[in-house]
Amino acid sequence: MSYSVGQVATLAGVTVRTLHHYDEIGLLTASGRSHAGHRRYEDVDLDRLQQILFYRELGFPLEEIAVLVSDPEADPAEHLRRQYSVLTDRIARLRQMAAAVERAMEARKLGINLTPEEKFEVFGPDYDPDDYAEEVEQRWGHTEAYRQSQRRAATYTKEDWLRINADAADINAKIAALMETGAAPQSEEAMDLAEEHRQHICRFFYDCPYQIHTGLGGMYVADERFKGNYEAIKPGMAAFLRDAIMANAARSA
Amino acid sequence: MSYSVGQVATLAGVTVRTLHHYDEIGLLTASGRSHAGHRRYEDVDLDRLQQILFYRELGFPLEEIAVLVSDPEADPAEHLRRQYSVLTDRIARLRQMAAAVERAMEARKLGINLTPEEKFEVFGPDYDPDDYAEEVEQRWGHTEAYRQSQRRAATYTKEDWLRINADAADINAKIAALMETGAAPQSEEAMDLAEEHRQHICRFFYDCPYQIHTGLGGMYVADERFKGNYEAIKPGMAAFLRDAIMANAARSA
């Protein structure tokens, strides 16, 4: 099966001119030409185009895309993994922005004026994750201080939530670090972290016996929404955590 | 306090040339000029710039941005709300793409060849949510059929998850629809939906008495990750759901 430019264009939702352009710059050259000099695209070209458009959608320049899609370490599965991680990164970025907007809304409500530096922190670009953790705490501390002077008891629970989320992030970080070492989900350390995870839920959310905990573990890999959050921290983390939870439940029995 | 181009540039993380450009096209003109003809930016200019960069980051053309930031219905709170909704939309889009990538990975694992149309559905742009729901079901049904012929019992649980997620989406949709009518979270209908929500958890995840359910409700607004998911469906939904859950728990007592 082969396709003309027009067919490919409508399929992929781009213009013919775009395909011509990609041909011109050598990003996507049709596999062949018909007798009349018309471009003929094969399935393999469609795959490549799909990849190109994916990265384009995320704002990569064509030159960089050429490198990405022509990567000779071209295991297709590797491509997909890369796409997934690029996506989760981007999502994380947007979530940060959303959180910043929320902070701005609250600041407005309370009549707090942000410093000029703060106004642009939304776009915090370099994103060194180590610095980031500190930074957030500091910024929050700052804002909380202001707020405490305006509200009092009402602030209290919110403060708690911050600590709870920080603890959760801490546990997740430890899990990611453990994965880095190549440890198995059935290892002592992994089970201990799973237990820490469970304790955290028990303390701050609700009573969470092993049975419920394993239920949660299953959900972490099966439900898109939860899975995304863990996979964003580290690919494979959802499954790792589930297995560690199951191992931990098994040893307690 | 007023700032020079260079100061503004470093603050905002853009180049001086960019600020010149925005001046040229009238998107952001410095409030004043110094004796020597140098641009002098005030705080209000910084606010405007922040907004401009926000929309730019999300890929809006400058012309459109000019309209958005100059909107005379210019309640700043309204701006923030709009930014938030733009963000959640974008996040939802990326999550869809991520899900599509996952499907592609699974398809690969199972040796299923996607049809050319399917390959480009990732970018499904027009995104009519009604059609979308059907479409997904059909596509999944299709894929499942293929898969069933390859695997058997193993597929079974996955199928269940699909139904579970579909049910959850259904409940969420009903809640959103109810919100649309302006009903209070304490209304009969809202409480019934909260109960449906609880039952859903009981049936598919774990035993979820009212006490735990209200705990979940609190988490839906306090934890960024959960909140984002509900707010993406409809702004204010997280809080609405929490309140409905609390009302429902109260009436059962």
Place this chain on the structure above:
DNA sequence: GTTGGGCCCTCACGTCGCGTGAGGTGCAAG
């Protein structure tokens, strides 16, 4: 006093990723 460096200014041309014709070709249907 002047020389230098730093930051600012205004043209003005270059780049990227296409959009948008202009003018020509191959071929199937009326």
Place this chain on the structure above:
DNA sequence: CTTGCACCTCACGCGACGTGAGGGCCCAAC
């Protein structure tokens, strides 16, 4: 036979800047 459609190749235009070129203002150091 010509009409029409989808394709072809130039080639210029545009948005959002990048990147100098050439010059002005001001302060510090020699």
